[in-house]
Amino acid sequence: MSSNSNKIVTRFAPSPSGNLHVGGARTALFCWAFAKGRGGTFVLRIEDTDQKRSSDAASIGFVKDLLWLGIDWDEGPVFEGCGGGDRGPYFQAQRLDTYRKYFDLLIASGKAYYAFETTEELASLRDAAKAENKPFRYTGQAARALSAEKVAEFLAVGKPAVIRFHTPQSPITICDEILGDAIIPAGETDDFVIRKADGFPTYHFAVVVDDELMGVTHVLRAQEHFNNSAKHIVLQDALGFRRPIYGHLPLIFNPDGSKMSKRDKDKVLRKAIAERGMTSPPANTVDPVLFSAWIKDKNTQLDLACASSLASALGVILPEINVDDFRRSGYLPEVICNFLSLNGWSPGGDLEKFDREFLKSHFDLARVVKTPAKFDRSKLLAFNLHALQAMPREEFVAKVADHGRTFHPEFMSRVTDAQFRSLCDASQERSKTLDDLFRTNGFITVADDVLEWDTKAVKKFLHGATPSGCEHLKALSKILSQCGDWSVQGLEAAIKPYVESEAGGNLGSIAQPLRVALCGSTVSPPIFDTLAILGKASSLKRIDRCVASQA
RNA sequence: GGGCCCAUCGUCUAGCCUGGUCCAGGACACCUCCCUUUCAAGGAGGACACAUGGGUUCGAAUCCCAUUGGGCUCACCA
Numbered sequence: 352m353s354s355n356s357n358k359i360v361t362r363f364a365p366s367p368s369g370n371l372h373v374g375g376a377r378t379a380l381f382c383w384a385f386a387k388g389r390g391g392t393f394v395l396r397i398e399d400t401d402q403k404r405s406s407d408a409a410s411i412g413f414v415k416d417l418l419w420l421g422i423d424w425d426e427g428p429v430f431e432g433c434g435g436g437d438r439g440p441y442f443q444a445q446r447l448d449t450y451r452k453y454f455d456l457l458i459a460s461g462k463a464y465y466a467f468e469t470t471e472e473l474a475s476l477r478d479a480a481k482a483e484n485k486p487f488r489y490t491g492q493a494a495r496a497l498s499a500e501k502v503a504e505f506l507a508v509g510k511p512a513v514i515r516f517h518t519p520q521s522p523i524t525i526c527d528e529i530l531g532d533a534i535i536p537a538g539e540t541d542d543f544v545i546r547k548a549d550g551f552p553t554y555h556f557a558v559v560v561d562d563e564l565m566g567v568t569h570v571l572r573a574q575e576h577f578n579n580s581a582k583h584i585v586l587q588d589a590l591g592f593r594r595p596i597y598g599h600l601p602l603i604f605n606p607d608g609s610k611m612s613k614r615d616k617d618k619v620l621r622k623a624i625a626e627r628g629m630t631s632p633p634a635n636t637v638d639p640v641l642f643s644a645w646i647k648d649k650n651t652q653l654d655l656a657c658a659s660s661l662a663s664a665l666g667v668i669l670p671e672i673n674v675d676d677f678r679r680s681g682y683l684p685e686v687i688c689n690f691l692s693l694n695g696w697s698p699g700g701d702l703e704k705f706d707r708e709f710l711k712s713h714f715d716l717a718r719v720v721k722t723p724a725k726f727d728r729s730k731l732l733a734f735n736l737h738a739l740q741a742m743p744r745e746e747f748v749a750k751v752a753d754h755g756r757t758f759h760p761e762f763m764s765r766v767t768d769a770q771f772r773s774l775c776d777a778s779q780e781r782s783k784t785l786d787d788l789f790r791t792n793g794f795i796t797v798a799d800d801v802l803e804w805d806t807k808a809v810k811k812f813l814h815g816a817t818p819s820g821c822e823h824l825k826a827l828s829k830i831l832s833q834c835g836d837w838s839v840q841g842l843e844a845a846i847k848p849y850v851e852s853e854a855g856g857n858l859g860s861i862a863q864p865l866r867v868a869l870c871g872s873t874v875s876p877p878i879f880d881t882l883a884i885l886g887k888a889s890s891l892k893r894i895d896r897c898v899a900s901q902a
Numbered sequence: 903g904g905g906c907c908c909a910u911c912g913u914c915u916a917g918c919c920u921g922g923u924c925c926a927g928g929a930c931a932c933c934u935c936c937c938u939u940u941c942a943a944g945g946a947g948g949a950c951a952c953a954u955g956g957g958u959u960c961g962a963a964u965c966c967c968a969u970u971g972g973g974c975u976c977a978c979c980a
């Protein structure tokens with residue numbers, strides 16, 4: 352390893368989760384770009400030292416999100432060609448033996464000590480401090496006053512104990528490449544726990560040991576960790592480790608300034624339910640027992656399937672929070688990366704659109720912004736639109752089809768290849784996401800004899816004017832039934848003369864009634880495309896059925 | 903409340919380090935108009951910011967101080 356001693360190593364070190372949050376995604380992206388752009392190594396390490404949270408099977412489901420974004424790791428858990436490395440294991444729960452050695456070292460040198468206060472005792476001390484509006488600092492005088500014999504005795508009888516680090520009483524300077532230096536006054540950092548009663552290290556301890564052993568040179572993480580750095584620095588000094596270079600990234604918020612949280616989805620649902628004064632779930636959405644439990648406890652979260660069905664029943668849109676939410680909504684991974692980069696970093700000048708390769712070769716800490724960013728979905732949407740528009744048609748078709756197979760299999764099974772292709776042709780310039788086509792063209796997958804017509808649209812476009820839309824439809828039915836070339840051009844040629852003679856050349860007065868008859872609503876691709884996509888038989892059936900229904 | 907950090911259009915940001923070329927540039931959103939067969943998309947315009955107050959200086963968005971505002975953090979969670 353000495354030969355790469357000056358090699359840059361960054362790491363992304365999340366706790367286990369099935370989903371990658373956009374904030375985490377940006378941290379990962381920056382760590383990745385920083386290391387990769389400098390010929391360094393990007394390490395993925397799983398911080399699973401909380402036994403309460405790490406038990407589920409899908410614990411690192413988020414790796415699929417990383418790969419979808421194009422973020423691969425050199426060292427870490429092995430998954431689809433990524434990971435491996437000889438500085439593992441990369442799950443902290445599997446490194447307990449490693450940590451033991453360093454705990455012993457600190458205990459032996461008197462830099463750490465056993466403490467026996469219970470969680471309850473500490474909580475009441477904390478409450479007391481809070482009542483006086485004073486910050487609580489664990490001084491450890493009582494614990495440190497314990498004789499070695501007493502400690503041995505307590506441990507021998509199995510009295511629950513944590514190990515605390517005895518923080519030196521001197522100011523700590525945090526050097527940060529992004530924020531500059533900050534001095535944390537002496538006494539601010541107290542004697543924090545480094546080993547929990549269950550024998551697991553706390554985050555602070557595991558991070559410090561692993562960063563050292565894994566050769567991490569640059570620690571890039573969210574700004575919420577800034578104060579933690581003081582703890583990490585005193586530990587590094589005590590253990591004789593080198594100090595990595597720190598860079599604390601600005602936070603990403605919701606547009607309203609609140610923290611982006613996975614609970615935001617539940618928040619939207621709860622609000623909608625409260626507004627409607629509902630006490631039981633809409634039919635076929637969520638199990639009523641589950642529902643009432645969820646309503647009662649604001650801290651519980653609905654799983655994605657339940658939340659989505661509830662959302663669609665309520666007609667509300669769930670906010671995208673996780674990377675997978677954005678994938679589901681039809682965003683392109685390269686757009687997500689581009690946009691995420693712009694939240695907290697910029698290449699300077701007027702340049703905004705760039706790819707991962709560019710980020711890799713240009714990302715630097717000096718240009719990271721210090722201020723928190725609010726995540727602007729409408730700008731993201733615009734970026735996605737631009738990327739979609741710039742795409743060659745074949746690529747667009749392939750990507751939409753792929754998206755459809757994953758998220759709208761039913762739709763895909765109900766359209767022919769030709770229909771799908773025409774739909775893409777008619778949709779690319781107006782698609783903001785890969786999902787738009789499926790959301791706005793539901794009329795295609797509805798059977799001809801069950802299509803329903805929007806009452807407002809019917810009133811406005813089938814009646815009202817003279818001649819009425821219905822009369823136009825009757826005439827068009829005849830014309831179209833004789834149309835031999837059912838292509839966009841052929842249809843246009845067939846209908847245009849009628850528009851000229853019967854509607855004063857105003858296509859709108861013909862197109863809208865047609866659209867209503869064909870789609871049930873006033874929104875669809877351009878009318879000749881719509882006819883072409885539906886096909887002759889279907890179109891005529893729909894027109895005739897519509898006319899008959901209005902008789 | 904203590905500690906730390908931050909402060910340019912509604913939003914993301916450029917400019918700040920190395921004061922003058924900035925009556926502050928770009929993008930998204932917004933407004934107006936045009937195009938038009940719906941929804942979009944597209945085209946052309948427009949409005950919109952250096953938090954406040956003091957300094958320093960011939961000159962400050964840029965340097966200093968204070969105020970105000972915002973954020974993070976104070977766990978046997980990470």
